[in-house]
Amino acid sequence: MTVSAGAADSNDNVAGNEKSSSILFGIVEEIIYSPLNLALVAVIVFLFYKIVKDRYEVPRDRSGDGSPPAPELPKLRRDFTIQELRAYDGNGPDGRILIAVNGIVYDVTKAKRFYGPGGPYSSFAGRDASRNLATFNVEPNNKEEYDDLSDLTAMEMDSVLEWGMQFKEKYPLVGKLLRKGEQPTNYDDEEEDSNEVVTENATASTVLTSNANSNDENVRKRVLPARMRRKLNK
Incomplete structure:
Protein backbone atom coordinates (compact mmCIF):
# COMPACT_ATOMS: atom_id res chain seq x y z
CA MET A 1 0.00 0.00 0.00
CA GLU A 57 23.57 55.62 -13.55
CA VAL A 58 25.68 58.43 -12.01
CA PRO A 59 23.57 61.64 -12.09
CA ARG A 60 24.76 64.30 -14.51
CA ASP A 61 25.19 67.91 -13.55
CA ARG A 62 22.15 69.44 -15.18
CA SER A 63 19.91 72.29 -14.18
CA GLY A 64 16.35 71.75 -13.00
CA ASP A 65 14.85 72.28 -16.46
CA GLY A 66 16.88 69.47 -18.03
CA SER A 67 19.19 71.77 -20.00
CA PRO A 68 22.96 71.12 -20.02
CA PRO A 69 25.01 72.87 -17.32
CA ALA A 70 26.26 76.37 -18.01
CA PRO A 71 29.95 76.73 -18.97
CA GLU A 72 32.24 76.94 -15.96
CA LEU A 73 33.26 80.51 -15.20
CA PRO A 74 36.95 81.44 -14.97
CA LYS A 75 38.41 81.44 -11.48
CA LEU A 76 38.12 84.80 -9.71
CA ARG A 77 40.69 85.89 -7.11
CA ARG A 78 40.33 89.36 -5.60
CA ASP A 79 39.11 91.17 -2.51
CA PHE A 80 35.82 93.05 -2.36
CA THR A 81 34.25 95.93 -0.53
CA ILE A 82 30.60 95.69 0.52
CA GLN A 83 29.58 97.89 -2.41
CA GLU A 84 31.60 95.91 -4.98
CA LEU A 85 30.12 92.64 -3.77
CA ARG A 86 26.57 93.77 -4.57
CA ALA A 87 27.19 93.43 -8.32
CA TYR A 88 27.58 89.63 -7.98
CA ASP A 89 24.04 88.62 -7.06
CA GLY A 90 23.46 86.35 -10.05
CA ASN A 91 21.81 89.01 -12.21
CA GLY A 92 25.02 90.02 -14.00
CA PRO A 93 25.91 89.04 -17.59
CA ASP A 94 27.86 85.96 -16.45
CA GLY A 95 25.46 85.02 -13.65
CA ARG A 96 28.24 84.78 -11.08
CA ILE A 97 27.11 84.67 -7.44
CA LEU A 98 29.37 85.68 -4.55
CA ILE A 99 28.60 85.50 -0.84
CA ALA A 100 30.70 86.67 2.09
CA VAL A 101 30.81 84.64 5.31
CA ASN A 102 32.98 85.62 8.27
CA GLY A 103 35.04 88.08 6.23
CA ILE A 104 35.69 85.67 3.34
CA VAL A 105 34.12 85.87 -0.12
CA TYR A 106 33.06 82.60 -1.78
CA ASP A 107 31.88 81.81 -5.30
CA VAL A 108 28.58 79.94 -4.93
CA THR A 109 27.56 80.10 -8.59
CA LYS A 110 27.27 76.31 -8.82
CA ALA A 111 24.51 76.46 -6.21
CA LYS A 112 22.45 79.03 -8.10
CA ARG A 113 19.28 77.02 -7.50
CA PHE A 114 19.62 78.07 -3.86
CA TYR A 115 21.32 81.48 -4.04
CA GLY A 116 20.41 82.66 -7.55
CA PRO A 117 17.43 84.83 -8.52
CA GLY A 118 14.24 83.17 -7.32
CA GLY A 119 16.11 80.78 -5.03
CA PRO A 120 15.19 80.34 -1.36
CA TYR A 121 18.37 82.13 -0.23
CA SER A 122 18.72 84.67 -3.03
CA SER A 123 18.78 87.43 -0.39
CA PHE A 124 22.31 86.27 0.54
CA ALA A 125 23.67 86.75 -2.99
CA GLY A 126 26.09 89.66 -3.39
CA ARG A 127 26.05 90.34 0.35
CA ASP A 128 27.68 89.52 3.64
CA ALA A 129 25.52 86.66 4.91
CA SER A 130 27.32 86.20 8.25
CA ARG A 131 24.65 87.88 10.37
CA ASN A 132 21.86 86.10 8.49
CA LEU A 133 23.42 82.70 9.09
CA ALA A 134 24.07 83.49 12.76
CA THR A 135 20.50 84.65 13.44
CA PHE A 136 18.63 82.38 10.96
CA ASN A 137 17.28 85.41 9.12
CA VAL A 138 16.76 85.48 5.34
CA GLU A 139 16.08 89.21 5.06
CA PRO A 140 18.75 90.95 2.90
CA ASN A 141 21.64 92.47 4.84
CA ASN A 142 21.67 96.00 3.43
CA LYS A 143 24.46 97.36 5.62
CA GLU A 144 26.67 99.71 3.62
CA GLU A 145 29.71 99.22 5.84
CA TYR A 146 31.71 96.21 7.01
CA ASP A 147 29.81 94.32 9.71
CA ASP A 148 32.25 93.33 12.48
CA LEU A 149 29.59 91.16 14.20
CA SER A 150 30.72 92.50 17.58
CA ASP A 151 27.18 92.51 18.96
CA LEU A 152 26.53 88.81 18.33
CA THR A 153 26.23 86.40 21.24
CA ALA A 154 28.72 83.62 21.89
CA MET A 155 26.39 81.04 20.37
CA GLU A 156 25.80 83.16 17.27
CA MET A 157 29.55 83.70 16.81
CA ASP A 158 30.12 79.97 17.07
CA SER A 159 27.44 79.46 14.40
CA VAL A 160 29.15 81.94 12.07
CA LEU A 161 32.45 80.09 12.38
CA GLU A 162 30.82 76.74 11.68
CA TRP A 163 29.01 78.12 8.63
CA GLY A 164 32.28 79.59 7.39
CA MET A 165 33.90 76.18 7.60
CA GLN A 166 31.09 74.60 5.59
CA PHE A 167 31.35 77.24 2.85
CA LYS A 168 35.12 76.75 2.75
CA GLU A 169 34.67 73.02 2.13
CA LYS A 170 31.99 73.39 -0.56
CA TYR A 171 32.77 76.53 -2.57
CA PRO A 172 35.81 78.18 -4.18
CA LEU A 173 37.41 80.94 -2.10
CA VAL A 174 37.60 84.25 -3.95
CA GLY A 175 39.16 86.66 -1.46
CA LYS A 176 38.51 88.83 1.58
CA LEU A 177 35.70 91.21 2.40
CA LEU A 178 37.49 94.50 2.96
CA ARG A 179 36.99 96.77 5.94
CA LYS A 180 36.86 100.52 5.47
CA GLY A 181 40.31 101.76 4.42
CA GLU A 182 41.78 98.25 4.09
CA GLN A 183 43.87 97.68 0.99
CA PRO A 184 43.12 94.69 -1.30
CA THR A 185 45.56 91.81 -1.51
CA ASN A 186 47.63 91.18 -4.64
CA TYR A 187 46.98 87.55 -5.58
CA ASP A 188 49.31 87.50 -8.60
CA ASP A 189 52.11 85.90 -6.58
CA GLU A 190 49.96 84.04 -4.10
CA GLU A 191 51.54 81.54 -1.75
CA GLU A 192 50.87 77.82 -1.94
CA ASP A 193 48.58 77.92 1.09
CA SER A 194 47.06 81.34 0.40
CA ASN A 195 43.52 80.03 0.97
CA GLU A 196 44.44 78.90 4.46
CA VAL A 197 46.21 82.20 5.20
CA VAL A 198 43.27 84.32 4.06
CA THR A 199 40.75 82.22 6.00
CA GLU A 200 42.77 82.11 9.22
CA ASN A 201 43.49 85.86 9.13
CA ALA A 202 39.82 86.72 8.65
CA THR A 203 38.75 84.33 11.40
CA ALA A 204 41.30 85.70 13.83
CA SER A 205 40.24 89.27 13.01
CA THR A 206 36.60 88.46 13.68
CA VAL A 207 37.37 86.78 17.00
CA LEU A 208 39.59 89.65 18.21
CA THR A 209 37.02 92.28 17.26
CA SER A 210 34.28 90.38 19.05
CA ASN A 211 36.38 89.97 22.19
CA ALA A 212 37.42 93.63 22.21
CA ASN A 213 33.84 94.86 22.01
CA SER A 214 32.15 92.36 24.32
CA ASN A 215 32.38 91.63 28.03
CA ASP A 216 31.12 88.09 27.54
CA GLU A 217 34.08 85.81 28.32
CA ASN A 218 32.16 82.90 26.87
CA VAL A 219 32.84 84.24 23.36
CA ARG A 220 36.49 83.31 23.64
CA LYS A 221 35.74 80.05 25.42
CA ARG A 222 33.22 78.89 22.80
CA VAL A 223 34.94 80.16 19.63
CA LEU A 224 38.39 78.72 20.24
CA PRO A 225 37.18 75.14 20.81
CA ALA A 226 35.27 75.35 17.53
CA ARG A 227 38.49 76.24 15.67
CA MET A 228 40.36 73.47 17.45
CA ARG A 229 37.71 70.93 16.42
CA ARG A 230 38.08 71.93 12.77
CA LYS A 231 41.86 71.58 12.91
CA LEU A 232 41.54 68.08 14.41
CA ASN A 233 39.09 67.05 11.67
CA LYS A 234 41.42 68.04 8.83
Missing part, protein backbone atom coordinates in the same frame (compact mmCIF):
# COMPACT_ATOMS: atom_id res chain seq x y z
CA THR A 2 2.83 2.37 0.90
CA VAL A 3 4.69 1.66 -2.34
CA SER A 4 1.56 2.21 -4.37
CA ALA A 5 0.86 5.54 -2.70
CA GLY A 6 4.44 6.69 -3.30
CA ALA A 7 4.26 5.67 -6.94
CA ALA A 8 0.99 7.54 -7.30
CA ASP A 9 2.52 10.73 -5.82
CA SER A 10 5.49 10.41 -8.14
CA ASN A 11 3.24 10.04 -11.12
CA ASP A 12 1.25 13.10 -10.03
CA ASN A 13 4.44 15.16 -9.73
CA VAL A 14 5.62 14.07 -13.17
CA ALA A 15 2.24 14.85 -14.62
CA GLY A 16 2.24 18.26 -12.91
CA ASN A 17 5.70 19.11 -14.24
CA GLU A 18 4.74 18.05 -17.73
CA LYS A 19 1.60 20.16 -17.53
CA SER A 20 3.58 23.23 -16.33
CA SER A 21 6.13 22.76 -19.08
CA SER A 22 3.37 22.43 -21.61
CA ILE A 23 1.70 25.65 -20.43
CA LEU A 24 5.01 27.54 -20.44
CA PHE A 25 5.86 26.23 -23.90
CA GLY A 26 2.44 27.28 -25.11
CA ILE A 27 2.93 30.83 -23.78
CA VAL A 28 6.37 31.13 -25.39
CA GLU A 29 5.06 29.76 -28.65
CA GLU A 30 2.14 32.20 -28.61
CA ILE A 31 4.51 35.13 -28.00
CA ILE A 32 6.94 34.11 -30.72
CA TYR A 33 4.32 33.55 -33.38
CA SER A 34 2.24 36.64 -32.52
CA PRO A 35 3.76 39.95 -33.73
CA LEU A 36 1.61 41.94 -31.32
CA ASN A 37 2.68 39.94 -28.28
CA LEU A 38 6.30 40.08 -29.41
CA ALA A 39 6.09 43.87 -29.66
CA LEU A 40 4.59 44.11 -26.19
CA VAL A 41 7.39 42.01 -24.73
CA ALA A 42 9.97 44.22 -26.43
CA VAL A 43 8.38 47.35 -24.95
CA ILE A 44 8.32 45.82 -21.46
CA VAL A 45 11.98 44.81 -21.70
CA PHE A 46 12.95 48.30 -22.91
CA LEU A 47 11.06 50.03 -20.09
CA PHE A 48 12.64 47.73 -17.51
CA TYR A 49 16.08 48.54 -18.93
CA LYS A 50 15.41 52.29 -18.72
CA ILE A 51 14.24 52.02 -15.10
CA VAL A 52 17.34 50.08 -14.05
CA LYS A 53 19.68 52.38 -16.00
CA ASP A 54 18.19 55.58 -14.55
CA ARG A 55 18.38 54.18 -11.02
CA TYR A 56 22.04 53.15 -11.10
Whole structure:
Protein backbone atom coordinates (compact mmCIF):
# COMPACT_ATOMS: atom_id res chain seq x y z
CA MET A 1 0.00 0.00 0.00
CA THR A 2 2.83 2.37 0.90
CA VAL A 3 4.69 1.66 -2.34
CA SER A 4 1.56 2.21 -4.37
CA ALA A 5 0.86 5.54 -2.70
CA GLY A 6 4.44 6.69 -3.30
CA ALA A 7 4.26 5.67 -6.94
CA ALA A 8 0.99 7.54 -7.30
CA ASP A 9 2.52 10.73 -5.82
CA SER A 10 5.49 10.41 -8.14
CA ASN A 11 3.24 10.04 -11.12
CA ASP A 12 1.25 13.10 -10.03
CA ASN A 13 4.44 15.16 -9.73
CA VAL A 14 5.62 14.07 -13.17
CA ALA A 15 2.24 14.85 -14.62
CA GLY A 16 2.24 18.26 -12.91
CA ASN A 17 5.70 19.11 -14.24
CA GLU A 18 4.74 18.05 -17.73
CA LYS A 19 1.60 20.16 -17.53
CA SER A 20 3.58 23.23 -16.33
CA SER A 21 6.13 22.76 -19.08
CA SER A 22 3.37 22.43 -21.61
CA ILE A 23 1.70 25.65 -20.43
CA LEU A 24 5.01 27.54 -20.44
CA PHE A 25 5.86 26.23 -23.90
CA GLY A 26 2.44 27.28 -25.11
CA ILE A 27 2.93 30.83 -23.78
CA VAL A 28 6.37 31.13 -25.39
CA GLU A 29 5.06 29.76 -28.65
CA GLU A 30 2.14 32.20 -28.61
CA ILE A 31 4.51 35.13 -28.00
CA ILE A 32 6.94 34.11 -30.72
CA TYR A 33 4.32 33.55 -33.38
CA SER A 34 2.24 36.64 -32.52
CA PRO A 35 3.76 39.95 -33.73
CA LEU A 36 1.61 41.94 -31.32
CA ASN A 37 2.68 39.94 -28.28
CA LEU A 38 6.30 40.08 -29.41
CA ALA A 39 6.09 43.87 -29.66
CA LEU A 40 4.59 44.11 -26.19
CA VAL A 41 7.39 42.01 -24.73
CA ALA A 42 9.97 44.22 -26.43
CA VAL A 43 8.38 47.35 -24.95
CA ILE A 44 8.32 45.82 -21.46
CA VAL A 45 11.98 44.81 -21.70
CA PHE A 46 12.95 48.30 -22.91
CA LEU A 47 11.06 50.03 -20.09
CA PHE A 48 12.64 47.73 -17.51
CA TYR A 49 16.08 48.54 -18.93
CA LYS A 50 15.41 52.29 -18.72
CA ILE A 51 14.24 52.02 -15.10
CA VAL A 52 17.34 50.08 -14.05
CA LYS A 53 19.68 52.38 -16.00
CA ASP A 54 18.19 55.58 -14.55
CA ARG A 55 18.38 54.18 -11.02
CA TYR A 56 22.04 53.15 -11.10
CA GLU A 57 23.57 55.62 -13.55
CA VAL A 58 25.68 58.43 -12.01
CA PRO A 59 23.57 61.64 -12.09
CA ARG A 60 24.76 64.30 -14.51
CA ASP A 61 25.19 67.91 -13.55
CA ARG A 62 22.15 69.44 -15.18
CA SER A 63 19.91 72.29 -14.18
CA GLY A 64 16.35 71.75 -13.00
CA ASP A 65 14.85 72.28 -16.46
CA GLY A 66 16.88 69.47 -18.03
CA SER A 67 19.19 71.77 -20.00
CA PRO A 68 22.96 71.12 -20.02
CA PRO A 69 25.01 72.87 -17.32
CA ALA A 70 26.26 76.37 -18.01
CA PRO A 71 29.95 76.73 -18.97
CA GLU A 72 32.24 76.94 -15.96
CA LEU A 73 33.26 80.51 -15.20
CA PRO A 74 36.95 81.44 -14.97
CA LYS A 75 38.41 81.44 -11.48
CA LEU A 76 38.12 84.80 -9.71
CA ARG A 77 40.69 85.89 -7.11
CA ARG A 78 40.33 89.36 -5.60
CA ASP A 79 39.11 91.17 -2.51
CA PHE A 80 35.82 93.05 -2.36
CA THR A 81 34.25 95.93 -0.53
CA ILE A 82 30.60 95.69 0.52
CA GLN A 83 29.58 97.89 -2.41
CA GLU A 84 31.60 95.91 -4.98
CA LEU A 85 30.12 92.64 -3.77
CA ARG A 86 26.57 93.77 -4.57
CA ALA A 87 27.19 93.43 -8.32
CA TYR A 88 27.58 89.63 -7.98
CA ASP A 89 24.04 88.62 -7.06
CA GLY A 90 23.46 86.35 -10.05
CA ASN A 91 21.81 89.01 -12.21
CA GLY A 92 25.02 90.02 -14.00
CA PRO A 93 25.91 89.04 -17.59
CA ASP A 94 27.86 85.96 -16.45
CA GLY A 95 25.46 85.02 -13.65
CA ARG A 96 28.24 84.78 -11.08
CA ILE A 97 27.11 84.67 -7.44
CA LEU A 98 29.37 85.68 -4.55
CA ILE A 99 28.60 85.50 -0.84
CA ALA A 100 30.70 86.67 2.09
CA VAL A 101 30.81 84.64 5.31
CA ASN A 102 32.98 85.62 8.27
CA GLY A 103 35.04 88.08 6.23
CA ILE A 104 35.69 85.67 3.34
CA VAL A 105 34.12 85.87 -0.12
CA TYR A 106 33.06 82.60 -1.78
CA ASP A 107 31.88 81.81 -5.30
CA VAL A 108 28.58 79.94 -4.93
CA THR A 109 27.56 80.10 -8.59
CA LYS A 110 27.27 76.31 -8.82
CA ALA A 111 24.51 76.46 -6.21
CA LYS A 112 22.45 79.03 -8.10
CA ARG A 113 19.28 77.02 -7.50
CA PHE A 114 19.62 78.07 -3.86
CA TYR A 115 21.32 81.48 -4.04
CA GLY A 116 20.41 82.66 -7.55
CA PRO A 117 17.43 84.83 -8.52
CA GLY A 118 14.24 83.17 -7.32
CA GLY A 119 16.11 80.78 -5.03
CA PRO A 120 15.19 80.34 -1.36
CA TYR A 121 18.37 82.13 -0.23
CA SER A 122 18.72 84.67 -3.03
CA SER A 123 18.78 87.43 -0.39
CA PHE A 124 22.31 86.27 0.54
CA ALA A 125 23.67 86.75 -2.99
CA GLY A 126 26.09 89.66 -3.39
CA ARG A 127 26.05 90.34 0.35
CA ASP A 128 27.68 89.52 3.64
CA ALA A 129 25.52 86.66 4.91
CA SER A 130 27.32 86.20 8.25
CA ARG A 131 24.65 87.88 10.37
CA ASN A 132 21.86 86.10 8.49
CA LEU A 133 23.42 82.70 9.09
CA ALA A 134 24.07 83.49 12.76
CA THR A 135 20.50 84.65 13.44
CA PHE A 136 18.63 82.38 10.96
CA ASN A 137 17.28 85.41 9.12
CA VAL A 138 16.76 85.48 5.34
CA GLU A 139 16.08 89.21 5.06
CA PRO A 140 18.75 90.95 2.90
CA ASN A 141 21.64 92.47 4.84
CA ASN A 142 21.67 96.00 3.43
CA LYS A 143 24.46 97.36 5.62
CA GLU A 144 26.67 99.71 3.62
CA GLU A 145 29.71 99.22 5.84
CA TYR A 146 31.71 96.21 7.01
CA ASP A 147 29.81 94.32 9.71
CA ASP A 148 32.25 93.33 12.48
CA LEU A 149 29.59 91.16 14.20
CA SER A 150 30.72 92.50 17.58
CA ASP A 151 27.18 92.51 18.96
CA LEU A 152 26.53 88.81 18.33
CA THR A 153 26.23 86.40 21.24
CA ALA A 154 28.72 83.62 21.89
CA MET A 155 26.39 81.04 20.37
CA GLU A 156 25.80 83.16 17.27
CA MET A 157 29.55 83.70 16.81
CA ASP A 158 30.12 79.97 17.07
CA SER A 159 27.44 79.46 14.40
CA VAL A 160 29.15 81.94 12.07
CA LEU A 161 32.45 80.09 12.38
CA GLU A 162 30.82 76.74 11.68
CA TRP A 163 29.01 78.12 8.63
CA GLY A 164 32.28 79.59 7.39
CA MET A 165 33.90 76.18 7.60
CA GLN A 166 31.09 74.60 5.59
CA PHE A 167 31.35 77.24 2.85
CA LYS A 168 35.12 76.75 2.75
CA GLU A 169 34.67 73.02 2.13
CA LYS A 170 31.99 73.39 -0.56
CA TYR A 171 32.77 76.53 -2.57
CA PRO A 172 35.81 78.18 -4.18
CA LEU A 173 37.41 80.94 -2.10
CA VAL A 174 37.60 84.25 -3.95
CA GLY A 175 39.16 86.66 -1.46
CA LYS A 176 38.51 88.83 1.58
CA LEU A 177 35.70 91.21 2.40
CA LEU A 178 37.49 94.50 2.96
CA ARG A 179 36.99 96.77 5.94
CA LYS A 180 36.86 100.52 5.47
CA GLY A 181 40.31 101.76 4.42
CA GLU A 182 41.78 98.25 4.09
CA GLN A 183 43.87 97.68 0.99
CA PRO A 184 43.12 94.69 -1.30
CA THR A 185 45.56 91.81 -1.51
CA ASN A 186 47.63 91.18 -4.64
CA TYR A 187 46.98 87.55 -5.58
CA ASP A 188 49.31 87.50 -8.60
CA ASP A 189 52.11 85.90 -6.58
CA GLU A 190 49.96 84.04 -4.10
CA GLU A 191 51.54 81.54 -1.75
CA GLU A 192 50.87 77.82 -1.94
CA ASP A 193 48.58 77.92 1.09
CA SER A 194 47.06 81.34 0.40
CA ASN A 195 43.52 80.03 0.97
CA GLU A 196 44.44 78.90 4.46
CA VAL A 197 46.21 82.20 5.20
CA VAL A 198 43.27 84.32 4.06
CA THR A 199 40.75 82.22 6.00
CA GLU A 200 42.77 82.11 9.22
CA ASN A 201 43.49 85.86 9.13
CA ALA A 202 39.82 86.72 8.65
CA THR A 203 38.75 84.33 11.40
CA ALA A 204 41.30 85.70 13.83
CA SER A 205 40.24 89.27 13.01
CA THR A 206 36.60 88.46 13.68
CA VAL A 207 37.37 86.78 17.00
CA LEU A 208 39.59 89.65 18.21
CA THR A 209 37.02 92.28 17.26
CA SER A 210 34.28 90.38 19.05
CA ASN A 211 36.38 89.97 22.19
CA ALA A 212 37.42 93.63 22.21
CA ASN A 213 33.84 94.86 22.01
CA SER A 214 32.15 92.36 24.32
CA ASN A 215 32.38 91.63 28.03
CA ASP A 216 31.12 88.09 27.54
CA GLU A 217 34.08 85.81 28.32
CA ASN A 218 32.16 82.90 26.87
CA VAL A 219 32.84 84.24 23.36
CA ARG A 220 36.49 83.31 23.64
CA LYS A 221 35.74 80.05 25.42
CA ARG A 222 33.22 78.89 22.80
CA VAL A 223 34.94 80.16 19.63
CA LEU A 224 38.39 78.72 20.24
CA PRO A 225 37.18 75.14 20.81
CA ALA A 226 35.27 75.35 17.53
CA ARG A 227 38.49 76.24 15.67
CA MET A 228 40.36 73.47 17.45
CA ARG A 229 37.71 70.93 16.42
CA ARG A 230 38.08 71.93 12.77
CA LYS A 231 41.86 71.58 12.91
CA LEU A 232 41.54 68.08 14.41
CA ASN A 233 39.09 67.05 11.67
CA LYS A 234 41.42 68.04 8.83
